[in-house]
Amino acid sequence: MDCRHLEDGYEIYLLGALDRSEQEELHQHVLQGCVACTAELREAAENLYWFLQTVSPVRPSAAMKSRLLHRLTSSSSHAAARKKPRVSAFVRRAPIR
Amino acid sequence: MPHSSSTASSSAASGTQPEALLAQAAAGNCAAFAAVYDRFAPHVLGIIERILADADASEQVLEEVFLRLWKEASKVVRAQVSVGAWLLLTARTLAVDRLRQRSSTLSPGAESRQAGGFHNESLTWIPDAQAIGRLEERRALLRKVLGQLPRPQLKSLELVVFAGRAERELAAELGEPLARVKTELRAATRFLTHRRRAVVGSWTVDI
Numbered sequence: 571m572d573c574r575h576l577e578d579g580y581e582i583y584l585l586g587a588l589d590r591s592e593q594e595e596l597h598q599h600v601l602q603g604c605v606a607c608t609a610e611l612r613e614a615a616e617n618l619y620w621f622l623q624t625v626s627p628v629r630p631s632a633a634m635k636s637r638l639l640h641r642l643t644s645s646s647s648h649a650a651a652r653k654k655p656r657v658s659a660f661v662r663r664a665p666i667r
Numbered sequence: 668m669p670h671s672s673s674t675a676s677s678s679a680a681s682g683t684q685p686e687a688l689l690a691q692a693a694a695g696n697c698a699a700f701a702a703v704y705d706r707f708a709p710h711v712l713g714i715i716e717r718i719l720a721d722a723d724a725s726e727q728v729l730e731e732v733f734l735r736l737w738k739e740a741s742k743v744v745r746a747q748v749s750v751g752a753w754l755l756l757t758a759r760t761l762a763v764d765r766l767r768q769r770s771s772t773l774s775p776g777a778e779s780r781q782a783g784g785f786h787n788e789s790l791t792w793i794p795d796a797q798a799i800g801r802l803e804e805r806r807a808l809l810r811k812v813l814g815q816l817p818r819p820q821l822k823s824l825e826l827v828v829f830a831g832r833a834e835r836e837l838a839a840e841l842g843e844p845l846a847r848v849k850t851e852l853r854a855a856t857r858f859l860t861h862r863r864r865a866v867v868g869s870w871t872v873d874i
Contacts, residue, residue, distance in 0.1 A: 578853035578856050578857050578860075579853065580856070581856040581859075582827070582834065582852055582853075582856070584756075584792075585759075585827050585828060586760075586763070586831075586833070587827045587832065587833045587834050587837075587852075588833070588834060589833070589834070589835060600789075600792075601789070608791050608792055611791075611792035612791075612792045612793070612794055612798075613860060614792075614856070614860075615752060615756060615792055615793055615794050616752075616794050616798055616799070616802060616863060617856060617859040617860060617863060618756060618759075618828070619749075619751075619752050619755055619756065619794065619799060619802065620802055620809055620813070620859065620863060621813070621824070621828060621859070622714055622755045622756070622758075622759060622828070623710065623755060623802075623806070624810055624813060625710070625713045625714050625717050626713050627709035627710045627712070627713040628709060628712040628713045628716050628725075629708075629709050629712075630708050630709065630712050630726060630729060631726065634708075634726050634729065634730065635701070635704060635705075635708070637730065638704065638730055638733055638734070639697060639701060641730075641734065642697055642700065642734075642737055643697060
């Protein structure tokens with residue numbers, strides 16, 4: 571694939587605004603590891619960051635943070651419970667001396 | 668992903684780089700993750716609300732963005748990308764996804780498509796913290812420069828970024844030929860690239 575015809579379409583690609591076929595063509599091309607296009611995409615992402623960070627911030631509710639942290643800690647506890655063997659099971663398997 | 672929470676530590680203080688905080692979060696430190704949230708949540712929510720114009724739905728997407736960051740923390744740390752860039756770009760993508768779901772519910776049969784390249788597993792094109800740091804240092808000047816973007820180009824770019832329009836949809840909405848819309852959008856992105864390079868490359872550039 572010749573990268574030159576992509577010209578300035580990198581931001582448009584990152585925004586998902588190209589036609590489906592163009593979107594897929596660039597996607598496959600980058601997946602193949604094109605260094606030049608990856609560098610262009612990184613610059614395009616800088617442009618989009620710049621554009622996005624001009625939006626005025628909005629303070630979330632306090633309840634939002636509590637809810638999020640609760641979900642994190644509860645999902646962490648569940649994950650830990652799945653990963654760690656229960657003590658009782660370990661004790662049962664320990665040899666008796 | 669992390670499987671234990673930790674108590675707040677001095678390292679979660681506001682002066683610590685978000686990338687360092689995320690590395691601690693990836694090791695299970697919830698306090699460090701909360702510090703990342705405190706730093707970025709207002710900006711992330713601002714973008715989501717601009718797209719969705721619905722406070723309740725926006726908080727749901729905000730939660731989705733940070734849950735995803737929590738789940739992918741190790742991957743983001745390994746990729747050495749800017750946490751702020753990851754958050755803002757992911758927020759835009761997920762909010763536009765939500766917007767399109769809402770539109771397709773209202774008009775069944777509407778074509779579904781992804782909101783951008785950020786759905787891809789690869790993080791290689793997300794800028795690193797140094798690149799974003801240079802933009803942040805010149806935030807005020809960059810904001811001023813954006814005001815120089817010709818009005819029709821700014822409007823087109825806003826419709827793509829915040830209303831999730833594809834080029835073809837934009838052409839239909841504006842009643843203009845697709846080729847003209849493509850040209851205008853590329854002129855806008857070229858403007859951004861040239862001005863950003865100029866501003867970041869020199870303090871004394873005559874803008």
